[in-house]
Amino acid sequence: MASSLNKLLASLSTSDLILLEPHLEPVNLGLRKHLEKPNRRIDAVYFPESGFASVVAIQRNEQVEVGLIGREGMTGLPIVLGNHRSPHATYIQAAGKGKCIRSAELRKAMRTSQSLRDFLLKWVQAFGVQTTHTAIANAQSKVDIRLARWLLMAHDRIGDDTLPLTHEFLSLMLAVRRPGVTDALNSLRKQGLISYERGQITIKDRKGMERFAGESYGTPEAEYRRLIG
Numbered sequence: 001m002a003s004s005l006n007k008l009l010a011s012l013s014t015s016d017l018i019l020l021e022p023h024l025e026p027v028n029l030g031l032r033k034h035l036e037k038p039n040r041r042i043d044a045v046y047f048p049e050s051g052f053a054s055v056v057a058i059q060r061n062e063q064v065e066v067g068l069i070g071r072e073g074m075t076g077l078p079i080v081l082g083n084h085r086s087p088h089a090t091y092i093q094a095a096g097k098g099k100c101i102r103s104a105e106l107r108k109a110m111r112t113s114q115s116l117r118d119f120l121l122k123w124v125q126a127f128g129v130q131t132t133h134t135a136i137a138n139a140q141s142k143v144d145i146r147l148a149r150w151l152l153m154a155h156d157r158i159g160d161d162t163l164p165l166t167h168e169f170l171s172l173m174l175a176v177r178r179p180g181v182t183d184a185l186n187s188l189r190k191q192g193l194i195s196y197e198r199g200q201i202t203i204k205d206r207k208g209m210e211r212f213a214g215e216s217y218g219t220p221e222a223e224y225r226r227l228i229g
């Protein structure tokens with residue numbers, strides 16, 4: 001198998017990758033494709049290579065994004081933790097490609113290799129840090145700072161300065177009404193950090209965006225580097 005574009009797969013030891021390789025299948029990750037549905041058995045685990053998925057908490061009719069998963073990670077955290085389902089939904093928000101493996105095959109491989117299980121648990125920890133910092137940002141930061149943080153995270157995963165994002169989508173992801181998204185976009189645009197037109201946002205000043213986001217961005221990313229590399 002050639003070096004994977006998914007950073008988790010690329011970071012596996014040769015022996016652990018050999019365990020997974022026969023069971024990894026290429027997959028197109030189309031927009032809004034559901035990778036996990038709330039309280040439904042998880043039959044397959046995905047390793048995105050491009051695009052990204054949103055993990056969304058659902059309460060009654062409300063939906064709030066709690067995490068992003070792109071080429072740095074994988075879905076199926078309940079499988080790694082020895083379970084089979086989650087109350088959250090996970091679906092594609094920026095289309096791409098990746099690899100998938102049946103949950104039963106991943107469980108079998110983790111039973112065979114303690115090193116594989118330990119490595120994937122590091123990803124679980126890194127993702128947990130991301131979700132807690134999303135909670136902190138949602139509770140304490142202004143909407144324009146939250147938007148800057150989110151755009152930085154999306155930029156990390158897409159690897160392109162132009163992001164295909166609509167006001168409706170950002171409203172859902174940030175758990176604010178569309179006028180709040182518009183105000184936040186205008187704030188970033190006036191500072192020269194982004195430009196935007198219908199359906200897409202372009203990052204103009206990455207370093208400036210990081211300065212503006214401040215402490216809301218960086219800790220989960222540093223934890224990922226410490227754990228995964």
